[in-house]
Amino acid sequence: MLSGIVAGVVVIAGAGWAVGTRLRSPADEAALRQPPKPSLITSPVVRQKLTSTIAVSGTLAYGSPLPVSLAGVVGGTAEAQRVTRAPRPGKIVEGSVLMEVNGRPVFALRGKVPMHRTMAPGTAGADVRQLQTALRRLGFGAPVTGVFDAPTTAAVQRWYAKRGYAAQEPDLAAKQTREQLRQAVQTAEEALLADRRALDAGxxxxxxxxxxxxxxxxxxxxxxxxxxxxxxxxxxxxxxxxxxxxxxxxxxxxxxxxxxxxxxxxRSAPVPPTPKPEQTPAPAKPEADTxxxxxxxxxxxxxxxxxxxxxxxxxxxxxxxxxxxxxxxxxxxxxxxxxxxxxxxxxxxxxxxSPLRLKIANGRRNVASAKAILGEYMKTYGIGIPPGEIAFLPTLPARLDKASVKPGDAVGDKVATVTSSAFAVTGSVDSKEAKLLRKGMKATMETADGAKLPAVLSATGEAARPAEEEEDEKGTGAGASDKDPGSVPVLLTPAVTKGLRELVGVSVTVRISVGATGGAVLTVPVAAVVTSADGRPRVQVEVPGGGDKVRDVEVRTGLTADGDVEVTPVKPGGLKEGDRVVVSGDS
Structure with a gap:
């Protein structure tokens, strides 16, 4: 009991001492609250190379993300479209199967014209020419005519067969429709012939x-x-x-x-001879009468x-x-x-x-109409490619970054996202800073562990906006009014790729160099430069050993970076490395 009393006394005494040390008089408290004697805050003049940079925060990722969607049905029917084999992340080469829907393939081909319709016999256009060019690259030679003709049909059949599929043929409903149209033509022709015979026999x-x-x-x-x-x-x-x-x-x-x-x-009758003298002349004959x-x-x-x-x-x-x-x-x-x-x-x-004449005229029109309908139908009848069985991608090979569907899902607007094999960092900068940026500027990418890698500014503005982000804005109805008007997107590309695969998805900071001095220059904190009444910049240099005495030195300013500014004294020797300039205080 005595020990308990002693312990209590000790505790009470200690408490009294502690309270006594905390107690001050009003005069002591006022003295403690007096401000310290003002003094100058200075900073040394440093000779260094200045580099002005703009910092961009982002995440290292594969570049050029592009959403992939199917242009229509896969297969020859519009029944429920179900994913039977989902897209698999990894490398995509031309002609490979991107996914399967209802057991039918979706091929990846290189091309800038999107798939937008069924390609069937007779179809013509830039998309068909693009398909024919791709088939030739894959080794299934087809003349590049721009028309889905017989050689193209044969090439498509060989291509599908090589990949283990059968090219899409007309289904039973299509065949029945063709037969019905042919019968309609035959019936119209028979009726017209019968009417003609009736008219001729009238x-x-x-x-x-x-x-x-x-x-x-x-x-x-x-x-x-x-x-x-x-x-x-x-x-x-x-x-x-x-x-x-x-x-x-x-x-x-x-x-x-x-x-x-x-x-x-x-006239040529003979003349008688002349008589001798002793002869008696013969009597003369009369001349012939002619x-x-x-x-x-x-x-x-x-x-x-x-x-x-x-x-x-x-x-x-x-x-x-x-x-x-x-x-x-x-x-x-x-x-x-x-x-x-x-x-x-x-x-x-x-x-x-004759009354049959009108009937024959109508019969001719019926035959022409039936033939026209059959002709239009036959243009799309035969081996074809449904709109959902090809996904044209601008660049191949590419990388499938992520799948948006899984087996059993109904096919929606977006099935996957593909990227290029190159790396990129996407971020944004202030609109005022964006005016200083130019494509091709050098930059430095810094990771969280302090590693630094060279990079290049690839694009600014809308050209730097990911295609996937644009698609999302279209899908949600977001417009320009929803964007931050003071923010401009930028796209940066690492200059080296070795070792970056492990850093995909890691947050990085990229510093874009927008200006630099040619070498080491005199620099002071920006706060040290003041403007005098005549509008000329100057700094206040602390006089060594003079207490708080300072002298004014007129300077010319240059590049500003990281809170420092390049300065050059107007009078040579007025400012040198190691001098201390006033950045705050009563001068």
Whole structure:
């Protein structure tokens, strides 16, 4: 008990002492609250190289993220689209299977034109040309025509078979539709043929048909006669007359020759010999009379000339006669042609007035319509590629970063996100700082453990905004009004890639160099520079050993970086490394 009393006394005494040490008089408390004596706050002048940088905080990731969505159904039916094999993160090469939907493949091909429709026989456009180019790169040679033709169909079949799939063929419903359309064409043609036969067999037009047949036969006869007359120069009668005239000429020529011979003989008769003197002269014979013979010769020659003139005149008359006959035959042909045209018009008018004529006109339209519908359907009938079975990506190979669906999910707008194999850091800077940035500027990437790696500014503004972010804004309806107007996106690319794969997803700070001095310069804190009344910058330099005395030194300022500013004294030697300048205090 005594020990307990002693312990209590000790505790009470200790408490009293502690309280006593805390108690101060009002005067002591006021003295303690007095401010310290003011003094100058200075900083040394340092010679160093200044580099002005803009810091960007971001996360190291694979560059160019791009959302992947399917352009339509996979397979030949619009039934529920279920993922049967989800996209797998990793490298994507051209022609590889990105995923499966309802057991059908979704291929990845390189191209800038997005898949937007079913490619089927007859389809033409830039997307088909892009497909053909990709097939050639994959070794399934198809002519690059821009039209989904037979060679393209064969190449697509080989491509699918090589990957273990069958190219999409028309389903049962499509085949039934094709057969129904063909039957519709056949039915329309049969109905039209029956109506034509009924019209042709109509009794109301039989006389007109017979008249037309006769007119055509008359035309053929007239044309034959004209052709025969044109090929023959003389008629049989004219041929006989010509032969008679030629015989008359020959007879006249014979008569002239006979008369001339007789006259010559008469003129060349022998003269009697001269008698001797002792002989008694014979009585003289009278001279031969040739006048008759000369007259016969003259008459014969006149007859020959007349015969020849008659023969020549007959030739001229025969030509005129032939032309006259041809003209008459041509006229007959023209009349026969007019008769044929008249008969055709009469028959056509009769048929048009027939009730079957309207039915035949409607039948023709029905046949044309049925054929047009079948033709349009056949353009898309055959081996084809549904819109969801190809995903065109701008660049391949690429990297599938993450899948947005899993097996059993219904296919939505987005199935995966792909990136390039390059690394990038995306961040944002103040709009005022963004004005200092230029593509290609050098930067330094700093990790949390202090590692520093070189980088390059690749893009600023909308060009630096990830495509995935743009898609998200479209999906949520976010517009420009939702963006921070004072923030500008930037994209930076590491200059080296070794060892970066392990840092993907790590937060980093990138410092972009926007300016630097050529070498070491005199620098002071920005707060040390003041502007005098005349508008010139100056610094206050502490006088060594002078207590709080200072001297003003006029300077020219230069680059500012990290709170320091480059300064150059106006008067040489007015400021040197190691001097201390006032940054705060009563001067």
């Amino acid at each position: 009794r109301d037009v039989m006389p007109l048909k017979l008249k037309l047949d006769n007119a055509r036969e008359d035309l053929r006869t007239a044309e034959g006669a004209l052709e025969g007359a044109d090929a023959t120069d003389l008629t049989p009668e004219e041929t006989r007359q010509l032969e008679s005239l030629r015989q008359a000429v020959r007879t006249a020529e014979e008569e002239v020759l006979a008369a001339e011979q007789a006259l010559t003989a008469a 006048r008759l013979l000369e007259m016969k010769v003259s008459n014969a020659r006149q007859n020959l000339e007349s015969a020849r003139a008659a023969l020549a005149a007959f030739g001229d008359e025969a030509g005129v006669s032939k032309e006259k006959r041809l003209e008459e035959l041509r006229k007959a042909v023209r009349l026969a042609q007019e008769a044929v045209v008249t008969a055709e018009q009469a028959l056509r008018q009769a048929r048009q007035n």
